[in-house]
Amino acid sequence: MSWLGRFNPTPTFPAYTGPYKVGSVDVETPTSNLSSPHDPSQSPPCPDIPTVAFRMFYPAKADSNQRGVKWIHNPQREVVSAYAKFLGAGNALASLFSMFPQTLYFVDIPVHTNAQMLEPPAETKRWPVMVFSHGLGGSRNAYSHICGSLASHGIVVVAPEHRDGSAPISFVHTPDEKEKIRRIGYVKVPHSASTETYEARDKQLRTRLWEIGLIHDALLKMDEGVALRMVAEGTSKKSSNDTKLPMFAHALNVHEPGAISFAGHSFGAATMVQLAKSIYYNPTTHQPPPSYKPLYAPSSSSPLLKQITPRTPVILLDLWSLPLDSPSTTWLHAKPMPCYASDNPTGGSTLLAILSEAFFKWTTNLNQTKRVLSKPSSADPSQPGPHIFYPIHSAHLSQSDFGVLFPWLTTKVLGAKEPERVLRLNTRAVLQTLRDAGVKVARTSVKDLELEGEKVDEVEDDKEILGTRKDGVRGWVCLSAEVEEEGEKKGDEAKDVGLGGQAGGVGGV
Template sequence: MPLLHQLNPTPSFPSYTGRYKVGTVDVEIPVRELDSPSPAPSFSKLPTVAFRVFYPCQPDSEQKQVRWIPSPQREYIGAYARFLGANSAFSQFFSLVPQIVNYVSIPAHHNAELLEPTTHSKRWPVMIFSHGLGGSRNAYSHLVGSLASHGMVVIAPDHRDGSAPISFIHTPGEKEELTRVEYRKIAHKASTEVYQSRDEQLQIRMWELGLIHDAVVKMDQRIALSNVADDHKKHSGLTMFAHKLDVHEPGSIAFGGHSFGAATTVQFIKSVFYRNASDDPTYKPLFTPSDSSNIAKQITPTTPTVLLDLWGLPIQSPSTTWLKSQPMPAYHSLNGGRNILAILSEAFFKWSSNLQQTKAVVAKPANADPQQPGPHIFYPIASAHLSQSDFGILFPWLTTKVFGAKEPERVLKLNVRAILQVLRDSGVEVADTSVTDMEVREEDKKGVHDTRILSRNKDTVRGWISLSTEPEPEVKEPVSEGPADAVVEGEVLGQTVSREER
């Protein structure tokens, strides 16, 4: 087994580099205990909503770390192997050495006590981060855990729309009985059927985000909620978040996502903000929050928005063309765009049609005030789509061999640095970035801001390229001659796929 011989036999995560130790808790709440801001999709009967919380915890916490592959591990591993494709290098790894993957742990302390907020408001800032195809509440643990180590509470949903390799529902009142939600295989090439299927997934995802937002608000209000998650049966730790979360001030919560999760974030924010604005009879909204809902008050032009490798296809649906034509809510403010960060992997930068779609989403509208700064757009050189998830950092040899990705740990640090600085510029109080991560000497560090990471000047940060929103020259996209870069998320690794099919 030459492949396995060259792999690190015990994949592991590096330590988080923020000043705070990180805790994590798995949460699954019955839908009946939550107030949905928008009607549930008629075709979905999900009884619970699930997410993982990453947060700054007490420095003396000694609780065990949480397993990256959750229980039941055998089923998750099998689902990942099926998702990744029988002929892919990743699939071989998952199927041949499950005993190694079983023991990979997230370096966050399981059900640890929340640290008292050190911010001036005495509340921790909050972000909700949506996963992409093939993702889960654990799949971006290093990115969101790194943010938590800098003083954030990050909510990582487990979407049950068929976008995860597999997910499980604990039926309220019957904790030992699991209901499986299998991966839903949908083509990546645009068609009427594909748009309809992606619209259905977006409906579920946005409905879940609305419920999760309500759950987080209720957690802060100390409203009793049942947690039926498997690893939380003997704990009542949700009460520790009471009156410690900055979730009530309009625009205070940051929203982000990766790939399909980034598309979900765009649609969610726009759907809330423009909920009553359309008189277009062809527009069929996928999420319609009431004016009296908490989420309607939360989303404002000041909402920080993080889009990692935005996947454009789901937001091109004919049913939501009107919404697509509306600018991001940020441009209803003089500071428009300053709170928008889009980071592309080099693979997505080279995917010309998707790059143009990303630029169109985040760009200033034609009639924008010239004083508006516009968005931040970057890509790190030699990065792959999986570089923004845990896969790149856990399996660096594979991502290098298959996709040519380099320095996976540094690429994630660049992502974290940029996110933190956009949050600071949006008025969110987070801890300083370490001088090591900033790649400067202590004596060269100037204040708490990491201004270099958002500089648009060439070569300010090695391998970190700033992009404008100006359209790129149109080029014919060639058929890939090697393994496709995850076919949007990792679906058929090792298979030759044209860029048009992505």
């Protein structure tokens, strides 16, 4: 009777292909309990936001049988309404949301809520950690499939929910005031380059970097066994000695320099570029010109300064480069990625960029992306450059949960195909980049390798996914980092990169 599943009106996620079950915990904790790495001489960008929120995906014990997580979190009607407003009247996705809201309420993320974490492998004793930043229109749930897929391969993935006006709506629970909830709605900012646009994106980036700095401190405290107070839904009545977080004590690889990986989609990818450069080229170790106005300047004593190293893995999905072009950060933008430091022979091998075909065809953004990723002319010729790929027939939406939940829409409206396979290819590439960086992750499965019928169960090294052969992996195109100036189309900076646009998808940009 499996054919009945075809008529199930409720969208569902495919199963994760890694060897581990996946647990998840939703965290919202007061900023007053955290030590911000932010330079105390500068005023915090969000003094009126009293908490920081994120979802964690992690390897769970095999006997975990807790319920899943609702993809549309509470209050669901308000969230659906916010998405409909974000999508805009007349948009195909907006129609979907308005026609089937009750169906969306029942979509579950296939994780085990608050499940106990699996013991880390004996040889490493700690799980590797990745922070994943969402794009415009995203949330801490909007990239659950790729985050959960990575967790099923032995990575603790932390997905912040940014309160910068980039999510359709975000709910801020006020500590000590259980009934008081602040709503932060989506802030519309033009996509074309202008003074107004750059000032607005600079403001959002300040918020995002400040939040990631706080989350970094929260991860340090979790690993050290420090109790974090929980104020999110369902936890406000609990004491500060919450029972959900002690499982992370002494189990996270977050203290070793360069251990944490940083990833993001679209505006989230731009966020991680800005984060890596802001910390590595901070004013305490470099001398910027007076025109440089840092969006984030950690204090000289912050542990975060030691975390970003030339060997730090950085994963960029559909990088949206416009926010990086702000006149206030021109000096920083001209600096190469930290991986190209002269004393780092591994170069760009820890830098992975995956584009959708839609962003590959957006020539101006493609060339700007290549400028961000490419090694400087002064670099040692033997130093490897970055990994850049795109899967054919993929849209910007394909990088998020919307591609796998609504495949018919991906095909009919955006012309994309095989959204589930696109995310499997992304996962393969991310895992192999981490392996090459010395991060211990689980082997890649035969299903992901598309090797059914061969006498192999799993592969330790998936070299093919980062290879340069045209016939290596079906529909997986390797790109050069060289900028093709003559092919650049002028005047396309204002391309529609929001939800439903030709380059669009959740996480907009």
